[in-house]
Structure formats: structure tokens, C-alpha cells
Amino acid sequence: MAMERFLAHRLAVAGLLVLSVLTALALLAPLVSPYDAEKTDLLSIYESPSAVHPMGTDSLGRDLGTRILYGGRVSLTIGLLTAAVAISLGTFVGGLAGFRGRWLDGVLMRFVDMMYAFPRLFLLILFGVVFKGMTVGLIVLVLGALSWMTTSRVVRATFLSLKHRDFVEAARAIGARDRDIIVRHMLPNSIGPVVVAATLGVASAIISESTLSFLGLGVQPPTPTWGNMLKDATSEMGQAPWTAIFPGLAIFLAVVSVNFIGDGLRDAFDPRRTR
């Protein structure tokens, strides 16, 4: 049922299609492009888009399109992994708060409030400065550690509503252990909102990574990411606007696709909700 409803959401299907194409292009980058992403060519810097370089070249004569393909590998990976970290953390904290309740619930939710009140980008910048440019793994951990709160609230709310439902009480009555109740009965019933939160998490992680890299604190050059390709855009956009436009367009396409998919999933899992 959920599958059918998702497929009926045309924009979501379109998003899935675009994202698949982007992913495939990034994975098959060496086959799609004849250029090397990191090899500089000082005789052809800032060439405007042409048949030879469909998206032009950058300040070091590198083919912009090729760098976007390879950058996609890094940016998309960070998006997916970050969402995975955030969802795991959020599900764990939210599940614990919702299932155990009492004082632990209070403590954990006040902690969530506190995390919400932190200006997130400020913390990211601090970490970026501390680590002098971060590796992919570190970015994933830091971004993940700063974006689990929404999931934890969602999971807590579903757990609270499930906790005293008959099938859970029944499981408890026949002597099921807490762990089994959570894993077998409660988690599968909260999968819908978690999947939606995960999808939207991917979108916001891609944006966060690109913002961080744009500020020069993310993944360091020469490894291209969609964000760090825009790092020098402010000084370059006068003479070579394409260097500022195309990488951002890639971010936009990926994020808009993921958001459409999230929208479709939300409708698919929650049929009562009208768009």
C-alpha cells in the first residue's frame, strides 16, 4: 500500500529518478568524463562553457563538470552517512525517553531542548576551526551529533503512544523482555515517521556540508565537494560566473529531489494527511 501511494506521488518519483541519475553519474564519473578531477591545466583557466568543457573550467583549468561528478561522490556520501548517524542517535535517545519515561524522559528531553537552543552553525564552525578542516568521517560524526534532535522527538512521541496499546501490553503479559518489545513491536510501528525524518535529514546534511565547505572548514581541496568548489566563488563570480552557478545547481538538484522523496514518503506512510 505504502509503495503504491509513493508511486502515485509524481514529484516524488521524479525526485527519485533525478537522484538516481545523479548518483549513477557520480559513481560512473571515470566513464562519463575523460578528464581528471584534480589535474590542473594552466593554459585553459576560466574557460566558459563550450563543447569541450560543457560547464567550463575553474581557476586552475580543471574541468568543472568532472569536478562536480567527483564532488557528488563526497557530498552524497556525507548526506547519507550523516542521516544514518543522526537517525540512529535520535532513535536511541527518543526510544529510551519514550520507553523508560519518568525522570530519564525529563532529563533527555531537557537535553534535546538545550541542543535546539544552540546555534548549530556556530558549533559547526567551532569544530571546523578546532580540527583545521575536517575529514569526511569527522564531518559525518559532527553533523550527525548535531542533527538527531528532531528524530528523537518523533520517536519519543510514537513510543509514548504505542507504550500502552493492547498489543504491547499483550506482549508484556506473556513475559516478553523489554528488548524484544522494543525491537519486535515498537520500532516497526514507528518506521514511517523515522524514514521521513531520515530522508529530510539527508537533504539538510547535504546543505550543511556545503555551507561548511563553502566557509572553507569542510573537506579540504583538492578533493572536490559541491561546497568547497564554491569556496572561491565570491571572488571569481565577476569573471567566471559559471564556477559559482553549476556546483550550486548540483546541490540544489540533489536537495530538491531528496525533499520531494521525503514528501512522497510522508504521504505514503500517512494517508490521512492531505498535501
Added chain:
Amino acid sequence: MGRYVASRLLQAVPLLLGISVVSFAILRAVPGGPLAAYEGNPYVTDADLARLEQAFGLDQPLHVQYLSWLSRFVTGDWGYSLVSHQPVLALIGERLPNTVYLMGTVFVVTVMLSLPIGVLTAMRQYSVFDHAMTGATFAFLSTPTFWLGLLLIIVFGLQLRLLPLGGIATPGAPFDLGDRLRHLVLPVMTIALVQLGSHVRYLRASMLETLGQDYLRTARAKGLADRVVVARHALKNAALPYVTVVALDVPELFVGALVTEQIFGWPGMGRLFWDAATRSDYPVLMGVLAVSSALIVLANLAADVFYGYLDPRIRYS
């Protein structure tokens, strides 16, 4: 109501204390610490470093350092910038108005645009206007703030040459309202368009849900004009989730402001934080973090108080 606000303000105190403890711990965890700036300097010997450490109290245990920071902070002594040696309070006092001026304008613009757009798209669901607006808001929602800023500069600043590329006013020129406003347009558009996306979407969704309720049919059945039904009955109820989103977006507003201030060279808090972070200027960082988180907590409180006005069923105790 007065008691409720007072009790919420009291609850905010431990929250803000928690935030300051975490900020303090993170800043102290930085390798090198506050004296890192001096370490590469050949004129500063190890003995000097040790003396500085003692003079600044950095050899004390962490909790003692924190308590001494806190006790001075509450009396208005926020320390001095390690870079410019100006008092932190004065630095923030200089920058905060610029950020509030930017964020306030963005706030007013987004609310004034998202209210009518959200209501109209819901009333004319699936019309051309609805599809166009829903598409546009979705697009802006998916655009990184900094890239939108770059695009706006390229189009309106570099290609059309209509608007200034950055800054808060033309340097050296006497105060001129028109000049101020021209400098405000692009930064405000940059943040407002991104925020508008999520606000319109929430308002539209909750309006749609409210418009389908029985009491609205009753209101229409007793002959009330459409405008009255929407304005007095539907909007007031539909606005509840909208207010939450607007308030929860205040941290996002800060983020947008930091990036936007960076791109447009706007002398605000975001820039101050950025400069302090890249130069390890700890006293300034602590000050900016404290002020920003206090603003965020206050915004959430304001939203909760506004709930009471919108929905009399909510009782505060």
C-alpha cells in the same frame, strides 16, 4: 499569564547555564587553548606563556575557571577581545543592532509574505497560483542560503548593476535612507526566500486541515462572509503550528544571518563570531554564543506566550 512568563523565564536559567557550560567546555577543549595565538611567536618564551597562563587563571581547574567567568559575566564584565583588546560587551553592543536590523527586516518580510501566500494557496488548492507558489517555495526551501546569495549578487549586482554588492551602507557617505535600503534588499532576500519556503508550506498544510473542519462549515452556513470565516476562524487556529515553525526557525535565522553577513560583508554578530572563531578569540566567542542562545530561548518563549492568545483552550499553569 504574568506568572507563567516568570516561571518560564526561571526555567530558561538552567537551560542557558547548561549551554554556557557546554560552550565553555568546547572552547577549552581546543588544542592549544586560549594562548595558541602566542605559541608560534618567537618573541614569546615558554616562561612568558607560563606567566600568561597564571595571569589569566588558565592553570586553575576547569570548573574554577568556569565559575570565575560566570561570576564576572553576570556582573557585566564579559572580558576583553584577545585580538582587538576591546571589551567584549562593547564589541557585541556594536554588532548586535546590525544583526537585529537584518534579522528583524527578514522576519517582518517573511511573515508579511508567508501569511497571504499560505492562506491563498490553501483557499485555492490545486489552482495555478497554488501550484506555482508551492513549486517556488519548495525550490527555495532546497536552496543553500549562501548559493542563493551568490546568485542574487551575480544577477542584481554584477549583471544588472541594480544593487550594491555588499556592506551595510556606502562607506564614507553621510546617512541616507535610500542607500541603506538598497544595501538591505539582497541580504534580506537571501534569507527571507529560504525561510519563506518552510513557513508557507506549514501554513498551507494547517490551513487545509482547518478549512475542512465542521465549525468552519457552521460559520459559513450561518452566512458569514468568506473573508471573516478565513480571517477570524480558520487562520487563528491554523496559525498554531505556523507560530511554532516561525519560532523554531530563529536559530536558522542566525545561521542564515552568519552566512549572509559573510557573503555581503555585513558587520553583524555572524561576522563577529566568524572572525573570533578563525582567530581563537575565546572571550568574544563565549559572549556571542551566550547572546545568541539567549535570543533563541526568548524567541521560543515568545511563541509559547503567543499560543495563549491564539488558542484560549491552552491553559498555562
